[in-house]
Amino acid sequence: xxxxxxxxxxxxxxxxxxxxxxxxxxxxxxxxxxxxxxxxxxxxxxxxxxxxxxxxxxxxxxxxxxxxxxxxxxxxxxxxxxxxxxxxxxxxxxxxxxxxxxxxxxxxxxxxxxxxxxxxxxxxxxxxxxxxxxxxxxxxxxxxxxxxxxxxxxxxxxxxxxxxxxxxxxxxxxxxxxxxxxxxxxxxxxxxxxxxxxxxxxxxxxxxxxxxxxxxxxx
Amino acid sequence: xxxxxxxxxxxxxxxxxxxxxxxxxxxxxxxxxxxxxxxxxxxxxxxxxxxxxxxxxxxxxxxxxxxxxxxxxxxxxxxxxxxxxxxxxxxxxxxxxxxxxxxxxxxxxxxxxxxxxxxxxxxxxxxxxxxxxxx
Numbered sequence: 105x106x107x108x109x110x111x112x113x114x115x116x117x118x119x120x121x122x123x124x125x126x127x128x129x130x131x132x133x134x135x136x137x138x139x140x141x142x143x144x145x146x147x148x149x150x151x152x153x154x155x156x157x158x159x160x161x162x163x164x165x166x167x168x169x170x171x172x173x174x175x176x177x178x179x180x181x182x183x184x185x186x187x188x189x190x191x192x193x194x195x196x197x198x199x200x201x202x203x204x205x206x207x208x209x210x211x212x213x214x215x216x217x218x219x220x221x222x223x224x225x226x227x228x229x230x231x232x233x234x235x236x237x238x239x240x241x242x243x244x245x246x247x248x249x250x251x252x253x254x255x256x257x258x259x260x261x262x263x264x265x266x267x268x269x270x271x272x273x274x275x276x277x278x279x280x281x282x283x284x285x286x287x288x289x290x291x292x293x294x295x296x297x298x299x300x301x302x303x304x305x306x307x308x309x310x311x312x313x314x315x316x317x318x319x320x321x322x323x
Numbered sequence: 324x325x326x327x328x329x330x331x332x333x334x335x336x337x338x339x340x341x342x343x344x345x346x347x348x349x350x351x352x353x354x355x356x357x358x359x360x361x362x363x364x365x366x367x368x369x370x371x372x373x374x375x376x377x378x379x380x381x382x383x384x385x386x387x388x389x390x391x392x393x394x395x396x397x398x399x400x401x402x403x404x405x406x407x408x409x410x411x412x413x414x415x416x417x418x419x420x421x422x423x424x425x426x427x428x429x430x431x432x433x434x435x436x437x438x439x440x441x442x443x444x445x446x447x448x449x450x451x452x453x454x455x456x457x458x
Contacts, residue, residue: 110325176345181333184341188333191340238348242355250359253366305327319327 108305112319114221114296119182122175123297129168134274136161141267162248169241189220190230196314197224207289218313229280236273240266 115123136157139147151157176183196217201224206213222230243262246254254262285294290311296303309316333341386392396408403419404412422430 110327112327113329180341181331181337183344184333184337185329187340187344188337234344238351242352246355246359250363253363254359255362302326305325308327316327319329322330323327 108309110305111302112305112308113301114303115301116182118175118179120297120301122171125167125171129164129171130277132164133161133168134270137270165244189222190227197227200224207283207287219311221312221315229276232276236269239269
């Protein structure tokens with residue numbers, strides 16, 4: 105670890121608010137969706153029965169779309185910086201992926217390459233979540249609004265894509281939660297996104313060395 | 324304590340990446356929505372034409388109500404409720420109503436042996452005979 109003092113504002117208020125809204129919406133959507141697919145009456149009961157759970161699922165889907173959309177339009181600069189970061193893969197990112205950032209116990213990583221604001225794993229996760237959300241949104245609304253109009257084959261295709269994308273996203277979010285909140289190497293990230301937005305400069309200088317160098321240069 | 328913040332504003336590259344991503348998402352969503360609305364409109368048009376076709380067919384029919392169909396009236400008079408038109412007569416009920424569940428084995432037996440009068444029908448006939456003595 106470096107000997108940097110101070111704190112870094114990693115996630116602004118709007119970003120944290122959007123993350124909270126999206127997270128809560130995702131949990132409700134995941135719970136109700138799993139309840140529908142495997143016909144688990146207990147889950148439907150939490151939301152007031154099958155019919156109410158279905159209503160909750162659909163309207164939470166609207167929140168799931170509108171939340172990030174509003175954030176993107178009102179914080180275009182933050183969104184653009186985020187897209188720039190996750191779409192930029194350098195040699196350091198590929199070197200990070202080779203050792204998986206030192207997170208896996210069976211891959212020896214003596215020297216983890218310096219990373220941007222988001223490491224290579226987070227960049228891939230960012231893309232998977234964007235693509236997954238687009239797929240789940242684009243298949244979800246036809247299942248709700250056009251179910252009596254579109255061909256049955258297309259509707260069935262939407263159901264399959266919606267379900268399997270949801271399964272992948274649930275697994276990804278579970279992994280994201282484990283690394284961000286439980287894993288001893290990275291759980292310090294948790295409070296920066298879920299609470300005040302700040303993280304120790306010392307940790308940032310170690311985990312996100314390239315980004316921290318930019319911050320130091322600009323401040 | 325020193326606080327580090329990201330600088331405000333974006334570079335040209337960041338702008339193009341942000342705008343590019345939004346454009347791609349908007350185009351994909353737009354194409355998908357266009358497909359959905361077109362299919363919806365086509366479906367709506369089909370339903371409108373189908374409804375119009377059914378109404379046109381119905382209007383061209385000489386007999387438009389089953390209870391005014393002379394053949395049906397005659398079947399009731401001759402067979403289902405002899406001498407009158409009683410649409411819920413026991414015979415009409417027995418022959419024209421669908422059988423479900425436990426009634427099916429008895430119905431199959433009746434079909435195999437049509438001359439045998441089932442208990443239900445016998446009871447119904449007895450009931451009718453007590454209520455409405457033969458004229």
